[in-house]
Amino acid sequence: MTENVIETKGLTVYYGRQRGILNVDLTVQKGEVYGFLGPNGAGKTTTQRALLDVIRPVSGQAWLFGLDCQKEGVTARQRVGYLPGELSLYENMKAYQFFDTVEAMRGKNGDKSYREAICQRLNLDTGRKIREYSRGNKQKVGVVVAFMNKPDLLILDEPTSGLDPLVQQTVLELVREAKADGRTVFFSSHILSEVQEVCDRVGIIRDGQLVATERVETLIKQQFKRLRLSFGALPPADAFALDGVTETARDEQSVTLEIRENLNGVLRTAVTYHVLDIDTIPVTLEEVFLAYYGGK
Amino acid sequence: MFRLLWQELQFRRNGIIGWGIGVSIYTALYVGLYPSFDDQLALFDLADMAFYQAIGITEMTSFAGYVSSTFVNLAPILLSIYAIISGSGTLAGEEDEGKLELMVTLPIPRWQIVTAKALATAVALFLILVIVGIAAVGTLSAIASQVETPVTAVDMFLSALYMWPLVMVVAMISLLMGAYLPNRRTAALAATVIFVGNYFGNSLANMYNALDAIKPLLIFTYYDNAPAVLTEGQAIADIAVLVGISLVLILLAVWAFQRRNITVGAWPWQRAKVV
Structure with a gap:
């Protein structure tokens, strides 16, 4: 029996009178890489934020690992690694200090060798202050934070944004490795080639509504x-x-x-x-x- | 929770050192200069000077009066600037900068985030006041031979610590505004208006009996800056009221933050009704 790692029913978010997302019903199964596609403003980030209880829906419900995102969000988020689309870091910290801080706030001491291995693969010098980093290096810091605890679910908002092509490939490799480990990835992007490259299924969101969910290859064949x-x-x-x-x-x-x-x-x-x-x-x-x- | 508190204190380390040193310099300058012009101050009768009374300076003819007017009265005003900056920057500021999003996605209940930040602010203010208290003791020791006063080093140190409940309320007002209002600028502005209104409201209420009715509503009512407070200390009941107000403000901030849509930054009336 397949386990739904993410499930939403009728998930609707409004910002005052402004539409966020409308009646989004989606499921993401364990071990799946789900690509969430749509142009800017379609509702990709809003959906991810609602899953993480950053913003609350006006109607509908969302579950992570079968746990209500609002009522049991803390328990659910213990198994989640998140990379926000608009990443903002503590500029005065060195990268390794930031990683330690996040781990401390998580209440976990993660596998530091895995963290260092990711940093090495991304070619990230963790001894420098974050304010000295380029945009791409800051994005790498966000990638490390999302992956370093080997979470069961990765929610990645435009993870390759600002990265050079070689590093983009490394991030996609990390996604593939997560899948190979049986972990689940919810991956939003507007770069279609990378979604096509790593995702099993794709959901297309348009004006806040999920207009299609299909296996990548089926979607291509069907159209x-x-x-x-x-x-x-x-x-x-x-x-x-x-x-x-x-x-x-x-x-x-x-x-x-x-x-x-x-x-x-x-x-x-x-x-x-x-x-x-x-x-x-x-x-x-x-x-x-x-x-x-x-x-x- | 303890780890989160520790991290929050780490974030405030520079503020603690900077403000501790800054207010200490202010204290050392004002208190340390007393022997230079104590003769002139002895002739300085403020009883009929409405302006001075309005800003809480009531007596300067004795060392205790001078210290209460400058240090006890004005140092909390200076520290309130830090309290407003720190309090409004804590939730609203971090949200404006985008740092709060990552934090709320970690497996930490929101009430713990607010509580840890409030406690960190409380500890930061306390540590600043310890630094200031030490500076006040040092300054008094330096001028002790030139001043005849019943005020002791312990009195000076405690008078610094007695500022804590008051500045704590200011910080928690700012924190609440940050949890409720859409951005840091508005939160800081609202907190400043409340603070200034309270300060001058209290001074005016002290001058005009007709305003007695509003006194219980003003936080400065619960902070005494009369010269006697240096040796006798603040009233326990007043401290309890201020601490109680701070606790209520923290609870309100937790309530507001629990309901808040992070990253949205809307005014309360623009927010969609949440299920």
């Missing part, structure tokens, strides 16, 4: 297929003017189509024009995402 059809002699321009089919490119030998439905019709038409070859062009999550937002 549309892109085919490039090669011909000896090109068919006329309106040959593929079928319902659910859009011609996106045409050159001297081939036609590229995006197909949401009516694949049979496309193939029938292609055969009548003596199709020579059919290529499937991979659809990126970014394109699926833009299709959601662009109403393509």
